[in-house]
Amino acid sequence: MGLSEDPELQAVLFGLFLSMYLVTVLGNLLIVLATISDSHLHTPMYFFLSNLSLADIGFTSTTVPKMIVDIQLGSRAISYAGCLAQMSFLILFGCLDGMLLTVMAYDRFVAICHPLHYTVIMHPHLCGIFVLVSFSLSLLDSQLHNLIILQFTYFKCVDIPNFFCDPSQLFHLVCLDPVTNNLIMYFVGALSGFLPLSGILFSYYKILSSILRISSPGGKYKAFSTCGSHLTVVCLFYGTAIGIYLSSAVSLSPREGAVASMMYTVVTPMLNPFIYSLRNRDITNALWRRHSRRI
Secondary structure (H helix, E strand, O other), X not given: XXXXXXXXXXXXXXXXXXXXXXXXXXXXHHHHHHHHHOHHHOOHHHHHHHHHHHHHHHHHHOOHHHHHHHHHHOOOOOOHHHHHHHHHHHHHHHHHHHHHXXXXXXXXXXXXHOHHHHHHHOOHHHHHHHHHXXXXXXXXXXXXXXXXXXXXXXXXXXXXXXXXOOHHHHHXXXXXXXXXXXXXXHHHHHHHHHHHHHHHHXXXXXXXXXXXXXXXXXXXXXXXXXXXXXXXXXXXXXXXXXXXXHHOOOOOOHHHHHHHHHHHHHHHHHHHHHHHHHHOHHHHHHHHHHHHHHO
């Protein structure tokens, strides 16, 4: 159904989403490029950050290009197979975002609570395993959603009150009573959201306990400043995503739900590069050094 049926708004929406998509892709690619090209950033934290940027590109690429094409062609139709594919990739990259944020929280926990053993614990082999496991669990969660949908009635010629094939909306379309539908939603939400968030909260509980034991205010600020960007992204990502899924049980209008979904599918991946580049001096210096070499 898109965001609006008003013909006068279609050009505005086209320009807005195209601009946001280009900013998202270019911003995240800059972080990946800076991480690869600058030897100062060859550390576990920036290795995970570059993978998070790639996941953000994939996450927003599952929804925005299709909407841009739909606005340009004046058609909002999507095939049954295409809808399931879009849902699968959306969950894959969205869950991967959450998993990588959890791994990054663990990385900060080791760096602050066990600084002398950091290089031994967070060696490159373990970092690669973390990313591989995160991708595997995300793929498993994605296919779990597909299997649940495929078990029920094939549906066609239906309206999805969003600008993409939102999993929560697809569950509402299958032949389930509201109680069963909510139970499934909360179960898969716990797997993909609650467990990673629990790991993040536990890591920051340990980090905060360690920081409070530091005597000097300067030491406390320095320790906590290394977590500032990550903590901001966590609050932005999980704050919007949890709000959407909790509000699915509340009667929101279709347009309100679509606008709310835009926050975590489009706006959050676009803001992540700005958060990490503006709040992180290493990224800023790496980009500046690369720009200086080109000049």
